[in-house]
Each structure stands twice: as structure tokens, then as C-alpha cells.
Amino acid sequence: MAPAQGWxxxxxxxxxxxxxxxxxxxxxxxxxxxxVNGQPEITVAPAD
Incomplete structure (x- = not known):
């Protein structure tokens, strides 16, 4: 998700x-x- 990757x-x-x-x-x-239960959870979804 870096500027070099277009973000x-x-x-x-x-x-x-x-x-x-x-x-x-x-x-x-x-x-x-x-x-969640002591573990990191990452969720990625389309932005509104």
C-alpha cells in the first residue's frame, strides 16, 4: 500500500x-x- 505501488x-x-x-x-x-481473542485481525474491504 505504498505510493510506489500506486496508493x-x-x-x-x-x-x-x-x-x-x-x-x-x-x-x-x-x-x-x-x-480478537488476543490475536491481531486485519480486515480489508472496499472503501465507501
Whole structure:
């Protein structure tokens, strides 16, 4: 999810962030990090 790969950080919070395509800002991914039963869990979904 690096600028060299065509992505930039659009929004950032303590436990989640949103990445947008550098070429097409309408394309985005939302990343959410949670702790479930003591294990990290990362969820990636299309951004709204």
C-alpha cells in the first residue's frame, strides 16, 4: 500500500485507515485492525 505501488493514505485513525489509488481516487480500500481473542485481525474491504 505504498505510493510506489500506486496508493496513498486518505484517512487514518488509531485502528483503521483508508487508502486511495493515486491514479483514480474513487478507488479505495478500508483497512481495520482489531484484537480478537488476543490475536491481531486485519480486515480489508472496499472503501465507501
Amino acid at each position: 496513498s493514505v486518505a484517512e487514518q485513525d488509531d485502528d483503521e485507515g483508508e487508502f486511495r489509488s493515486v491514479d483514480d481516487p474513487s478507488v479505495g480500500l478500508e483497512v481495520d485492525v482489531e484484537c
